[in-house]
Amino acid sequence: YINSLNMSSQVFFIAPFNLGTSLPFACFLQINCVTFPHPDTMQEQQLLKPTEWSYCDYFWADKKDPQGNNTVSGFEILLQKQLKGKQMQKEMAEFVRERIKIEEEYAKNLSKLSQNSLAAQEEGTLGEAWAQLKKSLADEAEVHLKFSSKLQSEVEKPLLNFRENFKKDMKKYDHHIADLRKQLASRYTAVEKARKALTERQKDLEMKTQQLEIKLSNKAEEEIKKARRKSTQAGDDLMRCVDLYNQAQSKWFEEMVTSTLELERLEVERVEMIRQHLCQYTQLRHETDMFNQSTIDPVDQLLQKVEPAKDRELWVQEHKTGDIRPVDMEI
Numbered sequence: 060y061i062n063s064l065n066m067s068s069q070v071f072f073i074a075p076f077n078l079g080t081s082l083p084f085a086c087f088l089q090i091n092c093v094t095f096p097h098p099d100t101m102q103e104q105q106l107l108k109p110t111e112w113s114y115c116d117y118f119w120a121d122k123k124d125p126q127g128n129n130t131v132s133g134f135e136i137l138l139q140k141q142l143k144g145k146q147m148q149k150e151m152a153e154f155v156r157e158r159i160k161i162e163e164e165y166a167k168n169l170s171k172l173s174q175n176s177l178a179a180q181e182e183g184t185l186g187e188a189w190a191q192l193k194k195s196l197a198d199e200a201e202v203h204l205k206f207s208s209k210l211q212s213e214v215e216k217p218l219l220n221f222r223e224n225f226k227k228d229m230k231k232y233d234h235h236i237a238d239l240r241k242q243l244a245s246r247y248t249a250v251e252k253a254r255k256a257l258t259e260r261q262k263d264l265e266m267k268t269q270q271l272e273i274k275l276s277n278k279a280e281e282e283i284k285k286a287r288r289k290s291t292q293a294g295d296d297l298m299r300c301v302d303l304y305n306q307a308q309s310k311w312f313e314e315m316v317t318s319t320l321e322l323e324r325l326e327v328e329r330v331e332m333i334r335q336h337l338c339q340y341t342q343l344r345h346e347t348d349m350f351n352q353s354t355i356d357p358v359d360q361l362l363q364k365v366e367p368a369k370d371r372e373l374w375v376q377e378h379k380t381g382d383i384r385p386v387d388m389e390i
Protein backbone atom coordinates (compact mmCIF):
# COMPACT_ATOMS: atom_id res chain seq x y z
CA TYR A 60 0.00 0.00 0.00
CA ILE A 61 2.76 2.31 1.01
CA ASN A 62 4.67 1.92 -2.21
CA SER A 63 1.67 2.21 -4.45
CA LEU A 64 0.82 5.55 -2.81
CA ASN A 65 4.44 6.61 -2.83
CA MET A 66 4.23 7.66 0.79
CA SER A 67 6.46 7.07 3.72
CA SER A 68 5.42 4.71 6.51
CA GLN A 69 6.78 7.16 9.05
CA VAL A 70 4.31 9.69 7.91
CA PHE A 71 1.26 7.58 7.41
CA PHE A 72 -0.21 5.22 9.87
CA ILE A 73 -1.80 2.43 7.91
CA ALA A 74 -3.64 -0.47 9.43
CA PRO A 75 -5.90 -3.10 7.97
CA PHE A 76 -9.31 -2.76 9.51
CA ASN A 77 -10.31 -6.18 10.66
CA LEU A 78 -12.99 -6.45 13.30
CA GLY A 79 -12.41 -10.12 13.88
CA THR A 80 -14.54 -13.15 13.26
CA SER A 81 -17.84 -11.53 14.19
CA LEU A 82 -17.70 -9.29 11.11
CA PRO A 83 -16.77 -9.96 7.50
CA PHE A 84 -13.23 -8.97 6.61
CA ALA A 85 -13.38 -5.31 5.74
CA CYS A 86 -10.93 -4.00 3.22
CA PHE A 87 -10.08 -0.44 4.03
CA LEU A 88 -7.09 1.76 3.90
CA GLN A 89 -6.63 4.14 6.76
CA ILE A 90 -4.41 7.13 6.23
CA ASN A 91 -4.00 9.72 8.95
CA CYS A 92 -7.16 8.42 10.66
CA VAL A 93 -9.32 8.78 7.56
CA THR A 94 -10.84 5.63 6.14
CA PHE A 95 -10.63 5.12 2.38
CA PRO A 96 -11.72 2.17 0.29
CA HIS A 97 -8.85 -0.19 -0.41
CA PRO A 98 -7.60 0.24 -3.99
CA ASP A 99 -7.82 -3.52 -4.68
CA THR A 100 -11.44 -3.92 -3.68
CA MET A 101 -12.68 -0.46 -4.40
CA GLN A 102 -15.87 0.03 -6.30
CA GLU A 103 -16.15 2.79 -8.83
CA GLN A 104 -16.83 6.08 -7.07
CA GLN A 105 -18.82 8.75 -8.83
CA LEU A 106 -17.41 12.26 -8.51
CA LEU A 107 -19.70 14.62 -6.59
CA LYS A 108 -19.52 17.13 -9.42
CA PRO A 109 -18.36 15.27 -12.51
CA THR A 110 -16.75 17.34 -15.30
CA GLU A 111 -16.34 20.39 -13.07
CA TRP A 112 -12.92 19.82 -11.54
CA SER A 113 -14.60 20.91 -8.35
CA TYR A 114 -12.59 21.48 -5.18
CA CYS A 115 -15.04 19.19 -3.39
CA ASP A 116 -13.85 16.18 -5.42
CA TYR A 117 -10.08 16.42 -5.42
CA PHE A 118 -8.80 17.25 -1.93
CA TRP A 119 -9.68 14.32 0.28
CA ALA A 120 -6.19 13.01 0.97
CA ASP A 121 -3.33 14.58 2.88
CA LYS A 122 -0.17 15.46 1.08
CA LYS A 123 3.46 15.44 2.06
CA ASP A 124 4.90 18.88 2.48
CA PRO A 125 7.50 19.28 -0.30
CA GLN A 126 10.19 20.68 2.03
CA GLY A 127 9.89 18.36 4.96
CA ASN A 128 8.20 15.63 6.87
CA ASN A 129 4.97 17.40 7.62
CA THR A 130 1.73 16.48 6.00
CA VAL A 131 -0.67 19.07 4.74
CA SER A 132 -4.36 18.33 4.46
CA GLY A 133 -6.14 18.81 1.16
CA PHE A 134 -8.16 21.53 2.82
CA GLU A 135 -5.02 23.39 3.88
CA ILE A 136 -3.83 23.36 0.28
CA LEU A 137 -7.09 25.04 -0.70
CA LEU A 138 -6.66 27.58 2.09
CA GLN A 139 -3.12 28.33 0.92
CA LYS A 140 -4.51 28.97 -2.56
CA GLN A 141 -7.00 31.42 -1.08
CA LEU A 142 -4.32 33.29 0.88
CA LYS A 143 -2.08 33.42 -2.17
CA GLY A 144 -4.99 34.80 -4.17
CA LYS A 145 -5.48 37.48 -1.53
CA GLN A 146 -1.78 38.34 -1.73
CA MET A 147 -1.91 38.54 -5.55
CA GLN A 148 -4.88 40.87 -5.33
CA LYS A 149 -2.94 43.10 -2.92
CA GLU A 150 0.13 43.10 -5.15
CA MET A 151 -1.96 44.05 -8.17
CA ALA A 152 -3.26 47.04 -6.23
CA GLU A 153 0.35 47.97 -5.44
CA PHE A 154 1.26 47.67 -9.10
CA VAL A 155 -1.59 49.96 -10.10
CA ARG A 156 -0.36 52.43 -7.47
CA GLU A 157 3.01 52.53 -9.28
CA ARG A 158 1.21 53.06 -12.58
CA ILE A 159 -0.68 55.96 -11.02
CA LYS A 160 2.57 57.51 -9.81
CA ILE A 161 3.98 57.47 -13.35
CA GLU A 162 0.85 59.21 -14.65
CA GLU A 163 1.02 61.83 -11.91
CA GLU A 164 4.67 62.54 -12.50
CA TYR A 165 4.13 62.66 -16.24
CA ALA A 166 1.25 65.10 -15.77
CA LYS A 167 3.40 67.25 -13.49
CA ASN A 168 6.20 67.33 -16.04
CA LEU A 169 3.82 68.22 -18.89
CA SER A 170 2.18 70.94 -16.86
CA LYS A 171 5.54 72.41 -15.91
CA LEU A 172 6.76 72.39 -19.49
CA SER A 173 3.57 74.06 -20.66
CA GLN A 174 4.44 77.03 -18.41
CA ASN A 175 7.83 77.35 -20.04
CA SER A 176 8.38 80.68 -21.79
CA LEU A 177 10.63 79.46 -24.59
CA ALA A 178 9.65 80.97 -27.96
CA ALA A 179 6.86 82.93 -26.32
CA GLN A 180 7.68 85.82 -28.64
CA GLU A 181 6.78 83.97 -31.82
CA GLU A 182 4.25 85.92 -33.85
CA GLY A 183 1.43 85.62 -36.33
CA THR A 184 -0.33 82.38 -37.29
CA LEU A 185 2.78 80.42 -36.39
CA GLY A 186 2.81 82.13 -33.00
CA GLU A 187 -0.85 81.10 -32.45
CA ALA A 188 -0.10 77.50 -33.37
CA TRP A 189 2.90 77.52 -31.07
CA ALA A 190 0.85 78.92 -28.18
CA GLN A 191 -1.81 76.24 -28.75
CA LEU A 192 0.84 73.56 -28.77
CA LYS A 193 2.08 74.76 -25.40
CA LYS A 194 -1.48 74.89 -24.06
CA SER A 195 -2.08 71.36 -25.33
CA LEU A 196 0.55 70.18 -22.88
CA ALA A 197 -1.52 71.55 -20.02
CA ASP A 198 -4.65 69.89 -21.44
CA GLU A 199 -2.77 66.65 -21.83
CA ALA A 200 -1.55 66.94 -18.26
CA GLU A 201 -5.19 67.29 -17.23
CA VAL A 202 -6.07 64.13 -19.15
CA HIS A 203 -3.32 62.22 -17.40
CA LEU A 204 -4.36 63.53 -14.01
CA LYS A 205 -7.95 62.44 -14.62
CA PHE A 206 -6.68 59.04 -15.75
CA SER A 207 -4.62 58.68 -12.59
CA SER A 208 -7.46 59.70 -10.31
CA LYS A 209 -9.85 57.30 -12.05
CA LEU A 210 -7.25 54.58 -11.81
CA GLN A 211 -7.16 55.20 -8.11
CA SER A 212 -10.89 55.23 -7.45
CA GLU A 213 -11.97 52.62 -10.00
CA VAL A 214 -9.08 50.18 -10.01
CA GLU A 215 -6.62 50.56 -7.14
CA LYS A 216 -9.09 51.16 -4.29
CA PRO A 217 -11.47 48.34 -5.21
CA LEU A 218 -8.54 45.93 -5.57
CA LEU A 219 -7.12 47.05 -2.26
CA ASN A 220 -10.38 46.97 -0.32
CA PHE A 221 -11.82 43.72 -1.62
CA ARG A 222 -12.29 41.34 1.35
CA GLU A 223 -10.76 43.14 4.28
CA ASN A 224 -11.20 40.44 6.90
CA PHE A 225 -10.24 37.66 4.57
CA LYS A 226 -7.39 36.19 6.61
CA LYS A 227 -9.58 36.02 9.69
CA ASP A 228 -12.31 34.29 7.72
CA MET A 229 -9.82 31.74 6.41
CA LYS A 230 -8.52 31.10 9.93
CA LYS A 231 -12.07 30.29 10.98
CA TYR A 232 -12.39 27.73 8.19
CA ASP A 233 -8.98 26.34 9.07
CA HIS A 234 -9.83 25.89 12.75
CA HIS A 235 -13.24 24.46 12.02
CA ILE A 236 -11.98 21.72 9.71
CA ALA A 237 -8.87 21.08 11.84
CA ASP A 238 -11.08 20.57 14.91
CA LEU A 239 -13.16 18.03 13.03
CA ARG A 240 -9.98 16.22 12.00
CA LYS A 241 -8.78 16.20 15.62
CA GLN A 242 -12.06 14.69 16.73
CA LEU A 243 -11.73 12.09 14.01
CA ALA A 244 -8.22 11.26 15.22
CA SER A 245 -9.28 10.90 18.85
CA ARG A 246 -12.16 8.62 17.89
CA TYR A 247 -9.78 6.63 15.75
CA THR A 248 -7.54 6.17 18.77
CA ALA A 249 -10.57 5.02 20.76
CA VAL A 250 -11.36 2.42 18.10
CA GLU A 251 -7.78 1.13 18.19
CA LYS A 252 -7.90 0.90 21.97
CA ALA A 253 -11.25 -0.90 21.94
CA ARG A 254 -9.95 -3.31 19.32
CA LYS A 255 -6.91 -4.16 21.47
CA ALA A 256 -9.17 -4.65 24.49
CA LEU A 257 -11.36 -7.03 22.49
CA THR A 258 -8.34 -9.04 21.36
CA GLU A 259 -7.24 -9.34 24.99
CA ARG A 260 -10.69 -10.51 26.06
CA GLN A 261 -10.85 -13.03 23.26
CA LYS A 262 -7.45 -14.40 24.20
CA ASP A 263 -8.54 -14.62 27.81
CA LEU A 264 -11.70 -16.48 26.85
CA GLU A 265 -9.79 -18.89 24.64
CA MET A 266 -7.31 -19.59 27.40
CA LYS A 267 -10.04 -20.26 29.91
CA THR A 268 -11.86 -22.53 27.48
CA GLN A 269 -8.70 -24.58 27.03
CA GLN A 270 -8.27 -24.82 30.79
CA LEU A 271 -11.82 -26.14 31.13
CA GLU A 272 -11.04 -28.91 28.65
CA ILE A 273 -8.21 -29.94 30.94
CA LYS A 274 -10.06 -29.70 34.19
CA LEU A 275 -13.84 -29.59 34.44
CA SER A 276 -15.20 -27.66 37.37
CA ASN A 277 -18.11 -25.42 38.28
CA LYS A 278 -15.72 -22.65 39.15
CA ALA A 279 -14.06 -22.85 35.75
CA GLU A 280 -17.44 -22.76 34.03
CA GLU A 281 -18.31 -19.64 35.95
CA GLU A 282 -15.01 -18.11 34.91
CA ILE A 283 -15.76 -18.84 31.26
CA LYS A 284 -19.22 -17.31 31.51
CA LYS A 285 -17.66 -14.23 33.00
CA ALA A 286 -14.94 -14.10 30.33
CA ARG A 287 -17.54 -14.58 27.60
CA ARG A 288 -19.60 -11.75 29.00
CA LYS A 289 -16.58 -9.49 29.10
CA SER A 290 -15.62 -10.44 25.58
CA THR A 291 -19.12 -9.66 24.31
CA GLN A 292 -19.00 -6.38 26.17
CA ALA A 293 -15.64 -5.53 24.58
CA GLY A 294 -17.17 -6.35 21.18
CA ASP A 295 -20.08 -4.04 21.87
CA ASP A 296 -17.68 -1.40 23.03
CA LEU A 297 -15.70 -1.65 19.82
CA MET A 298 -18.91 -1.40 17.77
CA ARG A 299 -19.87 1.70 19.69
CA CYS A 300 -16.43 3.27 19.12
CA VAL A 301 -16.59 2.48 15.41
CA ASP A 302 -20.03 4.04 15.28
CA LEU A 303 -18.74 7.22 16.94
CA TYR A 304 -15.76 7.25 14.60
CA ASN A 305 -18.03 6.98 11.57
CA GLN A 306 -20.20 9.78 12.87
CA ALA A 307 -17.13 12.00 13.21
CA GLN A 308 -15.92 11.10 9.74
CA SER A 309 -19.34 11.77 8.32
CA LYS A 310 -19.48 15.17 9.98
CA TRP A 311 -15.99 16.00 8.66
CA PHE A 312 -17.00 14.82 5.20
CA GLU A 313 -20.07 17.04 5.13
CA GLU A 314 -18.21 20.08 6.38
CA MET A 315 -15.44 19.43 3.86
CA VAL A 316 -17.96 19.40 1.01
CA THR A 317 -19.71 22.60 2.07
CA SER A 318 -16.47 24.41 2.94
CA THR A 319 -14.58 23.44 -0.20
CA LEU A 320 -17.56 24.50 -2.31
CA GLU A 321 -17.57 27.82 -0.49
CA LEU A 322 -13.83 28.28 -1.13
CA GLU A 323 -14.46 27.41 -4.76
CA ARG A 324 -17.16 30.07 -4.95
CA LEU A 325 -14.85 32.62 -3.33
CA GLU A 326 -12.12 31.91 -5.87
CA VAL A 327 -14.50 32.31 -8.80
CA GLU A 328 -15.66 35.58 -7.29
CA ARG A 329 -12.08 36.80 -6.83
CA VAL A 330 -11.07 36.02 -10.41
CA GLU A 331 -14.22 37.70 -11.73
CA MET A 332 -13.66 40.77 -9.57
CA ILE A 333 -10.06 41.18 -10.71
CA ARG A 334 -10.93 40.58 -14.36
CA GLN A 335 -13.61 43.25 -14.15
CA HIS A 336 -11.21 45.83 -12.72
CA LEU A 337 -8.47 45.05 -15.20
CA CYS A 338 -11.05 45.60 -17.96
CA GLN A 339 -11.77 48.93 -16.30
CA TYR A 340 -8.07 49.72 -16.56
CA THR A 341 -7.93 49.07 -20.32
CA GLN A 342 -11.14 51.03 -20.81
CA LEU A 343 -9.72 54.07 -18.98
CA ARG A 344 -6.47 53.72 -20.89
CA HIS A 345 -8.34 53.83 -24.24
CA GLU A 346 -10.26 56.86 -23.10
CA THR A 347 -7.01 58.58 -22.16
CA ASP A 348 -5.73 58.05 -25.69
CA MET A 349 -8.90 59.56 -27.10
CA PHE A 350 -8.86 62.61 -24.82
CA ASN A 351 -5.14 62.89 -25.33
CA GLN A 352 -5.79 63.02 -29.07
CA SER A 353 -8.39 65.73 -28.55
CA THR A 354 -5.77 67.96 -26.94
CA ILE A 355 -3.67 67.66 -30.08
CA ASP A 356 -6.47 68.34 -32.60
CA PRO A 357 -6.65 72.14 -32.02
CA VAL A 358 -2.89 72.31 -32.54
CA ASP A 359 -3.24 70.50 -35.87
CA GLN A 360 -6.02 72.85 -36.93
CA LEU A 361 -3.90 75.92 -36.20
CA LEU A 362 -0.88 74.39 -37.88
CA GLN A 363 -2.91 74.06 -41.07
CA LYS A 364 -3.71 77.73 -40.88
CA VAL A 365 -0.10 78.72 -40.64
CA GLU A 366 0.60 80.95 -43.64
CA PRO A 367 4.01 82.48 -44.14
CA ALA A 368 2.52 85.15 -46.43
CA LYS A 369 -0.06 86.15 -43.85
CA ASP A 370 2.50 86.28 -41.10
CA ARG A 371 4.68 88.44 -43.30
CA GLU A 372 1.77 90.79 -43.99
CA LEU A 373 0.97 91.16 -40.30
CA TRP A 374 4.53 91.62 -39.36
CA VAL A 375 5.25 94.09 -42.12
CA GLN A 376 2.17 96.14 -41.29
CA GLU A 377 3.24 96.43 -37.71
CA HIS A 378 6.91 96.97 -38.21
CA LYS A 379 7.21 98.63 -41.57
CA THR A 380 9.54 101.66 -41.71
CA GLY A 381 8.50 103.23 -44.98
CA ASP A 382 7.43 102.18 -48.46
CA ILE A 383 8.92 105.11 -50.39
CA ARG A 384 11.75 103.60 -52.36
CA PRO A 385 14.92 105.48 -53.04
CA VAL A 386 15.39 106.84 -56.62
CA ASP A 387 18.37 107.76 -58.77
CA MET A 388 20.01 111.06 -58.06
CA GLU A 389 19.58 113.57 -60.88
CA ILE A 390 21.72 116.58 -61.60
Ligand SMILES: *[C@@H]1O[C@H](CO)[C@@H](O)[C@H](O)[C@H]1NC(C)=O
Binds near residue numbers: 126127128
Ligand atom coordinates in the same frame (compact mmCIF):
# COMPACT_ATOMS: atom_id res chain seq x y z
C1 LIG B 1 12.55 14.31 8.57
O1 LIG B 1 12.51 13.43 9.66
C2 LIG B 1 13.72 12.68 9.81
C3 LIG B 1 13.52 11.66 10.93
O2 LIG B 1 12.39 11.94 11.69
C4 LIG B 1 14.87 13.63 10.10
O3 LIG B 1 16.08 12.92 10.24
C5 LIG B 1 14.98 14.63 8.97
O4 LIG B 1 15.97 15.59 9.27
C6 LIG B 1 13.65 15.33 8.75
N1 LIG B 1 13.76 16.15 7.57
C7 LIG B 1 13.35 17.44 7.54
C8 LIG B 1 13.55 18.15 6.26
O5 LIG B 1 12.85 18.01 8.51
Ligand SMILES: *[C@@H]1O[C@H](CO)[C@@H](O)[C@H](O)[C@H]1NC(C)=O
Binds near residue numbers: 161164165168
Ligand atom coordinates in the same frame (compact mmCIF):
# COMPACT_ATOMS: atom_id res chain seq x y z
C1 LIG C 1 9.69 64.05 -15.06
O1 LIG C 1 10.81 64.92 -15.09
C2 LIG C 1 11.93 64.47 -14.35
C3 LIG C 1 13.01 65.55 -14.44
O2 LIG C 1 12.53 66.79 -14.76
C4 LIG C 1 12.41 63.15 -14.88
O3 LIG C 1 13.48 62.67 -14.10
C5 LIG C 1 11.30 62.14 -14.86
O4 LIG C 1 11.71 60.94 -15.45
C6 LIG C 1 10.08 62.68 -15.57
N1 LIG C 1 9.00 61.74 -15.40
C7 LIG C 1 8.18 61.34 -16.36
C8 LIG C 1 7.16 60.34 -16.00
O5 LIG C 1 8.24 61.79 -17.50
Ligand SMILES: *[C@@H]1O[C@H](CO)[C@@H](O)[C@H](O)[C@H]1NC(C)=O
Binds near residue numbers: 199347348351352
Ligand atom coordinates in the same frame (compact mmCIF):
# COMPACT_ATOMS: atom_id res chain seq x y z
C1 LIG D 1 -0.70 61.28 -25.65
O1 LIG D 1 -0.42 61.82 -26.89
C2 LIG D 1 0.95 62.10 -27.14
C3 LIG D 1 1.04 62.80 -28.47
O2 LIG D 1 0.03 62.43 -29.34
C4 LIG D 1 1.74 60.80 -27.13
O3 LIG D 1 3.10 61.06 -27.33
C5 LIG D 1 1.54 60.17 -25.77
O4 LIG D 1 2.20 58.92 -25.71
C6 LIG D 1 0.08 59.97 -25.50
N1 LIG D 1 -0.07 59.48 -24.16
C7 LIG D 1 -0.88 58.47 -23.86
C8 LIG D 1 -0.89 58.06 -22.43
O5 LIG D 1 -1.55 57.96 -24.71
